[in-house]
Amino acid sequence: MLAADRVIDMGPGPGERGGEMVFDGTPADLRNADTLTGAYLGARKQIGMGLKRLVSDNTPRMILEGATQHNLKNVSIELPLQRLVCITGVSGSGKSTLIQDVLAPALMRHFGKATEAPGAHDRLLGAEQLSDVVFVDQSPIGKTARSNPASYVGAWDAVREIFATHPTSKQRSYTASKFSFNSGDGRCPSCGGSGFEHVEMQFLSDVYLRCPDCDGKRYWPEILEIKIERGGRALSAFDVLELTVSEAAKLFANDRDVIRAIQPIIDVGLEYVKLGQPVPTLSGGESQRLKLAGFLAEAARDAAKSKQRLATKGTLFLFDEPTTGLHFEDISKLMRALRKLLDVGHSLGGD
Numbered sequence: 001m002l003a004a005d006r007v008i009d010m011g012p013g014p015g016e017r018g019g020e021m022v023f024d025g026t027p028a029d030l031r032n033a034d035t036l037t038g039a040y041l042g043a044r045k046q047i048g049m050g051l052k053r054l055v056s057d058n059t060p061r062m063i064l065e066g067a068t069q070h071n072l073k074n075v076s077i078e079l080p081l082q083r084l085v086c087i088t089g090v091s092g093s094g095k096s097t098l099i100q101d102v103l104a105p106a107l108m109r110h111f112g113k114a115t116e117a118p119g120a121h122d123r124l125l126g127a128e129q130l131s132d133v134v135f136v137d138q139s140p141i142g143k144t145a146r147s148n149p150a151s152y153v154g155a156w157d158a159v160r161e162i163f164a165t166h167p168t169s170k171q172r173s174y175t176a177s178k179f180s181f182n183s184g185d186g187r188c189p190s191c192g193g194s195g196f197e198h199v200e201m202q203f204l205s206d207v208y209l210r211c212p213d214c215d216g217k218r219y220w221p222e223i224l225e226i227k228i229e230r231g232g233r234a235l236s237a238f239d240v241l242e243l244t245v246s247e248a249a250k251l252f253a254n255d256r257d258v259i260r261a262i263q264p265i266i267d268v269g270l271e272y273v274k275l276g277q278p279v280p281t282l283s284g285g286e287s288q289r290l291k292l293a294g295f296l297a298e299a300a301r302d303a304a305k306s307k308q309r310l311a312t313k314g315t316l317f318l319f320d321e322p323t324t325g326l327h328f329e330d331i332s333k334l335m336r337a338l339r340k341l342l343d344v345g346h347s348l349g350g351d
C-alpha cells in the first residue's frame with residue numbers, strides 16, 4: 001500500500017456496512033485518514049497479540065523426525081503444544097510440504113482418519129497427547145447449496161425451535177422439523193430446500209438458478225405463513241435466512257441458543273454474511289473462517305460443559321495461510337478467535 005502512487009480505500013466496514021469509497025489519495029495522507037486502513041497504517045490501531053505463552057523445557061511437544069518430502073533436507077521439528085506456532089519462510093521453501101504433506105497426513109493416519117499417504121519422514125512422536133487433528137484449509141466447505149452459515153454452526157436448530165413454539169405451528173402440529181431445509185416435508189420438494197436449481201457446467205463453475213416452484217424461498221407457502229415477531233418485525237423462516245448474521249444478532253438478542261450459536265461467526269469477522277448464504281458461494285478465506293467458527297462453536301459447548309479447561313486432551317488445528325487476503329482489522333478478529341481456542345487448551349499451527 002505504501003508503495004502505491006495512489007490508494008483507493010473501500011469501506012467503511014464489510015458487507016452491508018461497506019460498498020463506499022472512504023479514501024482516495026496518497027499513502028502519506030491515508031495514514032491520517034479516518035478509516036480502518038488509515039488507523040492501522042498510522043499506528044492508531046494495532047492487532048492485539050494477547051498474552052504470550054512461554055515455551056519452556058516442560059511444555060508438552062510433538063516431534064516430527066527426518067522429513068525428506070520434496071525439497072525438505074532431513075528436517076526434524078519440535079512443535080510445542082497448547083501454543084500458537086507459526087511456520088514461515090520464503091515462497092517455495094517447504095512450509096506447505098512440511099505441514100500439509102507430511103505432518104497433517106501423519107497425524108490424520110494416527111487418528112485413523114482418511115488421508116493421503118504422509119510424505120517421506122522417519123517418525124512422529126507425541127501424537128497421543130492430542131485428542132484430534134483438524135486441518136482448516138481454504139477449500140470449499142461442501143458442494144451442497146443447502147448448507148449455509150446458520151446450519152453450519154447449528155444456529156438453525158435453535159431458530160426452528162422458535163418457529164415450532166408459534167401458536168399457529170402448535171395449532172397445525174408443526175414441529176421444529178417442519179422448518180428444516182435439510183430434511184422433512186416442510187421444504188420445497190423441487191429444490192429440496194436449497195431455493196436453487198444447481199446446474200453443473202462441464203468446464204465452467206457451477207450455476208445456481210432460483211427455484212421456480214418456491215421462488216427461491218425454500219419452503220411450502222403454508223410454512224412461510226408462520227411468522228415470528230422479533231424486533232418489531234414479522235419474520236418467516238425464509239426472512240430469517242435472508243438476515244445477515246449481525247442483523248440476526250440484534251433481532252434474536254434475547255434468544256440465548258441462537259446467540260450462542262452465531263457468536264462464533266461474529267468472532268471470526270463474518271458478521272456480514274447472510275444466515276442463508278449457500279456455502280459454495282463463500283470465498284476461500286470466508287470458508288476457512290466459517291470452518292473455524294464451527295470449531296469455536298464446538299469449543300464453546302465443551303467449555304460450557306467442563307467449565308474452564310478441556311475435559312479431554314486438546315485438538316491440534318493446522319491452518320493454511322490463515323491471513324491471506326485479510327485486512328489488519330480481519331486479522332485482529334481472527335487473532336481473538338484463535339486465542340479463544342488456545343484459552344481452552346487447544347494447539348495451533350500454520351504456514
Ligand SMILES: Nc1ncnc2c1ncn2[C@@H]1O[C@H](COP(=O)(O)OP(=O)(O)OP(=O)(O)O)[C@@H](O)[C@H]1O
Binds near residue numbers: 090091093094097351
Ligand atoms: N508435488 C510436488 N512435486 C515436486 N516438487 C514439489 C511438489 N510440491 C511442491 N514441490 C516443490 O517443493 C518446494 C517446496 O514447496 P512448498 O509448497 O512446500 O513451499 P511453501 O514454502 O509452502 O511455499 P509458498 O509460500 O509459496 O506456499 C518447492 O520448490 C516446490 O516447487
Ligand SMILES: [Mg+2]
Binds near residue numbers: 095
Ligand atoms: Mg505453501
Ligand SMILES: [Zn+2]
Binds near residue numbers: 188
Ligand atoms: Zn424450491
